[in-house]
Amino acid sequence: MNDEPYRWLEAVANRREYIRDQLKGATPVLAFSRPEGILLVGVGSGNSKVFEIYDRLALAALGHPVDIEKIRQTVIESAHMEGFTRSPEDVTLRRLLNFSLGPALKTSFEQILSAPIIVECVFAELGTKVGQDVLARVNFDGTYRFENKGVVVVHTDHADETSAATWLREQLTDDMGVGAVRQLALAAWRALTADKPFTPPTTEGAGEKATPAELGGRVIECALLDRRISARVRYRGLEPAELS
Amino acid sequence: MNGDFIALLPKSPFATAQASGGHVPRLEATTVFAFHCAAGVIVAGDHRATAGNIVFSDRTEKILELDRHSLLGIAGSPAIAMEMARTLQTSFDFYRRSQLQPMSQPAKMRALARLLHDNLPATLQGFGLVAPIFAGVDGVEGGRPSIYFYDPMGAQFEAAAFAGSGSGAGSIKSVLHFLEQWSDPKPAEMPLDQAVTLANQLLMTAAEYDTATGGVDPARGDFATVKLLSASGVRSILADEQAGYWKDKVSR
Numbered sequence: 001m002n003d004e005p006y007r008w009l010e011a012v013a014n015r016r017e018y019i020r021d022q023l024k025g026a027t028p029v030l031a032f033s034r035p036e037g038i039l040l041v042g043v044g045s046g047n048s049k050v051f052e053i054y055d056r057l058a059l060a061a062l063g064h065p066v067d068i069e070k071i072r073q074t075v076i077e078s079a080h081m082e083g084f085t086r087s088p089e090d091v092t093l094r095r096l097l098n099f100s101l102g103p104a105l106k107t108s109f110e111q112i113l114s115a116p117i118i119v120e121c122v123f124a125e126l127g128t129k130v131g132q133d134v135l136a137r138v139n140f141d142g143t144y145r146f147e148n149k150g151v152v153v154v155h156t157d158h159a160d161e162t163s164a165a166t167w168l169r170e171q172l173t174d175d176m177g178v179g180a181v182r183q184l185a186l187a188a189w190r191a192l193t194a195d196k197p198f199t200p201p202t203t204e205g206a207g208e209k210a211t212p213a214e215l216g217g218r219v220i221e222c223a224l225l226d227r228r229i230s231a232r233v234r235y236r237g238l239e240p241a242e243l244s
Numbered sequence: 245m246n247g248d249f250i251a252l253l254p255k256s257p258f259a260t261a262q263a264s265g266g267h268v269p270r271l272e273a274t275t276v277f278a279f280h281c282a283a284g285v286i287v288a289g290d291h292r293a294t295a296g297n298i299v300f301s302d303r304t305e306k307i308l309e310l311d312r313h314s315l316l317g318i319a320g321s322p323a324i325a326m327e328m329a330r331t332l333q334t335s336f337d338f339y340r341r342s343q344l345q346p347m348s349q350p351a352k353m354r355a356l357a358r359l360l361h362d363n364l365p366a367t368l369q370g371f372g373l374v375a376p377i378f379a380g381v382d383g384v385e386g387g388r389p390s391i392y393f394y395d396p397m398g399a400q401f402e403a404a405a406f407a408g409s410g411s412g413a414g415s416i417k418s419v420l421h422f423l424e425q426w427s428d429p430k431p432a433e434m435p436l437d438q439a440v441t442l443a444n445q446l447l448m449t450a451a452e453y454d455t456a457t458g459g460v461d462p463a464r465g466d467f468a469t470v471k472l473l474s475a476s477g478v479r480s481i482l483a484d485e486q487a488g489y490w491k492d493k494v495s496r
Contacts, residue, residue: 052341076342080249084334233312233337 011112019140022064022118023156027218028164028192029060030185031122032172033133033150037227037234038124039178041185043218050221052235053123054079054091058225061121062154063140071119075101088232093125093134097144106142116140122152126225126234155192164188167198179243182222190215247347249338250331250355275412275450275457276306276317278379278391279420280405280432281439284474285379285389287315288443290412290451291459291469293322302459307469311336312477313381314352319410320374320396324366328359328374349382353392353400360398367396377407379473387475405432412450412457419446436472437489440481444468444490462490 029042029049040060042049047065051072052058057079061068078100083091108117117140125134135152138144151168155161171184183201191198222238276289289306292299308316308329316332318325335355339347347355356378366372378392378400392400393407406420423442424430431442444460447468451457460468467486472479 048344051344054341055337073342076338077252080334080338080341081252084249084253084330231312 008112012110015109015112015116016141019116019118020156023062023120023140026062026120026156028153028155028161028189029062029122030154030168030188031060031124031135031152032168032181032185033124033130033135034176034178034181035130035174035227036178036224038126038133038135038225039181039185039238040122040124040221040223040225041182041189042221043186043189043215044221045216045218048221050223050237052223052233054083055088055233055235056126056225057091057093057096058124058223058235059121060124060154061119062156063117063119063121067117067119068121070117071101071105071121074104075123093123093136094146097123097136097138101138102142102144104142105138105140109141120154120156122154124225126227128227153188153192157192160192164192164198171200178222178224178238182220182238182243186215186220247339247343249335250358274306274319274410275408275416275447275454276319276377276410277408277413277416277420277443277446278315278317278377278403278406279439280389280391281434281436282432283436283439284472285391286439286443286470286472287317287377287379288447288468288470289317289410290447290457291466292457294456297455299458302466304459305469307471308333309471309478309480310352311340311346313346313473314349315379315471315473315478316356317377317379317409318374319376319413321366321372324363324372325374325376328356328363328376331359332356349380349390352380353378357394357398357400360394360396364397375409377403377409381473381475381477389473389475410457412447412454415450415453416446419449436481438493440470440486440489441493443470444486445494462487462494 027043032039040050040058042060050060053075059072075096078096079091119140121138123136127133135147136144137147137152149169151165153161153164168184168188187201188198222243224236224238225234226236278285278287287307291302291304293301293304306318310316310332316329332355336347363372363374373396375396376394379389381387381389391403391407393403393409394400405424408417420431444462444467447460460466467483470481470486472481
């Protein structure tokens, strides 16, 4: 049935619709390029959403946990092989997306008789200063775009995703610490998942005092690619005490 | 996916030596050692690399941080030893990232033993001998740092108080044995400043009788590579800090 071009196009369209349908209900993940480093925030219900990839690389993803694992393992393998064969400085997000993950995702998406990969994600690469950070929003079909405005929101509704990112940029100021940025991220997260207007965390009813109970029993995950430390490995999970 | 980075490589990097006969210049002779002190484990080494009777370098780093909780002191053929350290660094990082948990200390030690065993052809042919010491902390077992030394074929032995490897290690192990038996405080009871100063004194003692040990001269501001391993991880004791301890502890 798929040997005719229009049938193939129809099958791809159906596949796209199926994946979007499967992604409904997934909750957003966010990434912020800040003076301290790159902050990644996710809210999960058992399965992690924020991951270390390489010395200066991290991932935040939503979708099917098994598919997130596939993406994660693929990129980790590529990064470590490249870092070992050449050097850690040669492991860059642009090269990983261009030559490893992007083609793999596209091929997987277009193989319409195999199970699709149900993942949307953001990759982050820490630079030596804010302007050198790289954030990449990656779609399930292998397309991706690099974001240079310092904020990426990954959500299943792309219009809401853009609105959230715009709102967050308006709210962010240079003097905000990672704790304040995290509260802002949670405010955006709550607005997106509850389909309500964006409200700054300083006003009543917003995410300032978000607890696991207020988040539906989910666990807040925060990690920082830390620009301030000199260690080779910059990724570290943030403890609650660091975010207060 | 089992988190084994070495299995991803097209072939083992240490099992390919086929050379036979001929004279191959050997970059060896070194002094690295580790001992327990009150703050944790001190792992230290000199800076000299030699090729026969030639001083190849007096700026060599032989105490290598494999990850935040393990250190390798390398002795023997530097090319192979440094490549082993690089392989282990990548393996430990790869495992932690892919499996979402750190590799256990027994698995780390096994990985090092496996590399040494794979290096057997080069060892037997006389140009690739590596005899490292390993210091690590296993968080699963309460975080006490421990010291292990290896033979070139990969057998591992835990050191109760200290271990050393390289051409100057004999002198140092003799002194450490003496101090453990008859000094007060024993090295295992020494505070950090005293232990760091002792590490430099030990290397200067070894250098007195071993031309292949060198690069440590506090009078010129050249201190040993000294790293402290404790439950909280690895900390490098940099030259400025060592100079402060040296000034306080050594009167002459």
